[in-house]
Amino acid sequence: MARPRNFTIEEAESSLLDVFWGDxxxxxxxxxxxxxxxxxxxxxxxxxxxxxxxxQAAMRRYLEWIDRQLTPAVDGADGVRHVLETTCRLTVEDRDRKGCLIVNSVGERExxxxxxxxxxxxxxxxLRALLHRQVHATFISSPPPDADEMVNLLMAATVSIRLLGRASASDAELASIASGAVHAFNRWADSSSS
Known part of the structure; x- marks a missing residue:
């Protein structure tokens, strides 16, 4: 007869995530x-x-957590700011500078x-779909033809915050990337609306 488990799957997944995320x-x-x-x-x-x-179990747990963090309450320009500022906040609050489990996994693809x-x-x-939704929700009518380019810029900023955070960029540098991307988005959106 098999012995019953003396741990919960949720606790084990959380512990596995800590190890995989750090190492x-x-x-x-x-x-x-x-x-x-x-x-x-x-x-x-x-x-x-x-x-x-x-x-895979650790990644699922991470993705559930990061999705909850990054999904804004309201789509549009405020959603863009939420994604960038939340990415920055999560990176700065991580004093171990583990980075993003997904971004870290790219280096281990093989x-x-x-x-x-x-x-x-x-x-x-x-992530791209989330940013796409925020960019498109900013416009009452259809977005400008270069909207996908702006999504790519926001995607690059989001990923670079996580990557550079792991590489020990200063809190000020990371905040500058987030605010610079939000500023560029707002200027683009304003000029595209006029």
Whole structure:
């Protein structure tokens, strides 16, 4: 008869996320994952499967959290500001400067499964769709023809804040990227509306 689990999946996912987010996929040994969760390898394998599936569970947990953080209450120009300022705030508040699990995963693509790589791409696509929705909601009628270029600029600013935050850019530099992108967006939106 199998022994009952002495941990919850949610607690284990949270612990797995902490390890993978800080150490990356390759840097996270089974021993580290077991130490973080307080579980033996057999228990983790029984709950999640292999290391790849543990990473996927941690990514799902991260994506649920980051989606809640970045989704604005109102779409449009305020939504653009919310996404950029929230990205900056989350980066500055992270004193360990772990960066973004998704952005960090890009550097490990060759070591990740096709499923994880697909999740990474899908998360970038979701961020792009979120920014696209904010840009398009700014205009009463259809947005200007160069709206996708502005979405790309905002996407680049958002990702660079997370990447440069991990590279230890100063809080002021990160805030400058966020405010500069919001300012560029507002100037573009104003000139496009006139």
């Amino acid at each position: 990356g996929y390759e840097g996270s040994s089974l021993r580290n994952l077991c130490d973080a969760t307080g579980q033996r390898p057999a228990s983790l394998y029984a709950a999640f499967g292999d290391k790849d599936q543990m990473y 070591n990740l499964s096709p499923q994880v790589n697909a999740t990474v791409q899908a998360s970038f696509d979701r």
